[in-house]
Amino acid sequence: MQDREALDRYFTEQVVGEPVVVEMGPSAGVRLEPTRGLKLHLLEGQFELMGHAARGLVSPLQGDAGLGKPVSSLALARARRRLLVGGLLAILVLWSAALWWIFLRFAH
Amino acid sequence: MLDKTQDTLVIDPVKMNIVNRIAADTVLAGDFLFKGGLLLQGTLQGVGEIAGRLVVWHDARLIGRFRVLGDLYLLGQLGEATETDDEVDDQTEIECQGTAYVASTAVSTGTLIAAKLRMYDGAVLQGPFRTLRNAQSLPVLHGG
Numbered sequence: 001m002q003d004r005e006a007l008d009r010y011f012t013e014q015v016v017g018e019p020v021v022v023e024m025g026p027s028a029g030v031r032l033e034p035t036r037g038l039k040l041h042l043l044e045g046q047f048e049l050m051g052h053a054a055r056g057l058v059s060p061l062q063g064d065a066g067l068g069k070p071v072s073s074l075a076l077a078r079a080r081r082r083l084l085v086g087g088l089l090a091i092l093v094l095w096s097a098a099l100w101w102i103f104l105r106f107a108h
Numbered sequence: 109m110l111d112k113t114q115d116t117l118v119i120d121p122v123k124m125n126i127v128n129r130i131a132a133d134t135v136l137a138g139d140f141l142f143k144g145g146l147l148l149q150g151t152l153q154g155v156g157e158i159a160g161r162l163v164v165w166h167d168a169r170l171i172g173r174f175r176v177l178g179d180l181y182l183l184g185q186l187g188e189a190t191e192t193d194d195e196v197d198d199q200t201e202i203e204c205q206g207t208a209y210v211a212s213t214a215v216s217t218g219t220l221i222a223a224k225l226r227m228y229d230g231a232v233l234q235g236p237f238r239t240l241r242n243a244q245s246l247p248v249l250h251g252g
Contacts, residue, residue, distance in 0.1 A: 012121050016129045016147055019120035022183065025212030025228025027115045032226055068124050068161070068179065070115040070209060070226070 027072035050079055115228070117181065117209070121147065125160055132167065145178060161206075166213055171200050179206035180222065187218030187235060196235045203240065 052071060119126070126145030130136060130152055140156030147163045153171040161178035164170050168184040180202065187197035200218025208222035212230030221238045 008127070009122055012127050016121035016126055019118060019123075022117050022119060022211075023114040024117050024183075024209060025115060025230055027113055029229040030115065030226060031228075032224070067118045067120055070117040072113075072115050074113065 024070040027074065050083065052076060052079070054083060119147075119163060119181070121145075126163065127160075130168075132165075140174075148184075162204075164214075170202065171197070171218075173199075173201050174203070176202065176204040176206070178204075180204040180208045181211070182208065182214040182216065182231075183211045184214065186214070186216035186220065190217050190234065193234065200235070205240065 048069065121127070124145055126147050128142045128144060128146040130146070130148050130150045132149040134150035135153070136150070137153040139154055140152070140158075142156070142158045142160065145160035145162065146158050147165065148168045148170060149165040151169045151171070152174075155173045157175045157177065159177045161181070162170075162174075162176045163181045164184045164186065166183045170184075170186050171188055186202060187200035190197065195217065196219075197217040202218060202220055204220070204222035206222070207224040207226055208220060210216070210220075210225065210227040210231040210233065212228040215232040215234065217234045219235050219238065220233070221240050223240045225237060225239075227233065
């Protein structure tokens with residue numbers, strides 16, 4: 001029996017095509033018309049960008065950045081750098097705190 | 109080579125469930141119901157519904173009354189070409205239940221209705237844009 005899902009995937013790839021990257025326009029000067037407040041909408045965008053950046057750190061294939069939602073590669077790279085530096089700082093602080101706690105516990 | 113100052117969009121037909129395609133130089137007219145997303149590279153004219161995402165490619169044209177149940181990516185033309193810059197195509201009305209992404213290459217002479225709009229510099233919205241209210245996007249159930 002044929003695998004229906006595999007067959008569908010094959011035809012989609014063959015007929016509709018393989019993944020493509022398209023340029024939407026300049027990152028600066030994007031106009032938004034949200035249903036909710038603009039601030040909330042922008043925050044949502046920031047969270048989305050951080051999500052893409054985090055997935056990109058975990059996956060060597062850069063996660064699904066830009067899949068179905070246009071992203072700025074510059075902003076994405078900046079978000080990844082921020083996450084990396086923030087993560088390293090957090091690890092350093094936690095490690096220092098753990099060492100300090102051990103020192104206090106066994107010093108007496 | 110992609111320009112880093114530009115926003116880029118990845119279109120993966122398999123992951124985005126874009127299972128239908130109208131190829132370049134193809135002209136279709138009539139009533140349509142597409143199950144799943146549609147990649148439009150030719151011309152589609154008439155009335156219908158796209159139960160998924162709709163990608164209107166560069167040089168593609170969509171004319172008539174269509175309802176898109178997912179996001180809309182407009183890189184080409186929406187509505188008939190007009191002779192003057194302030195003319196509107198009254199016959200074209202596209203209702204998008206998701207976000208309408210209007211690229212810098214896009215031109216719309218019809219009416220665009222969407223829950224959210226993201227428009228890039230250079231895009232031409234010659235026709236009106238209206239925000240789709242939640243009450244409009246949800247189906248109303250009548251008891252009885």
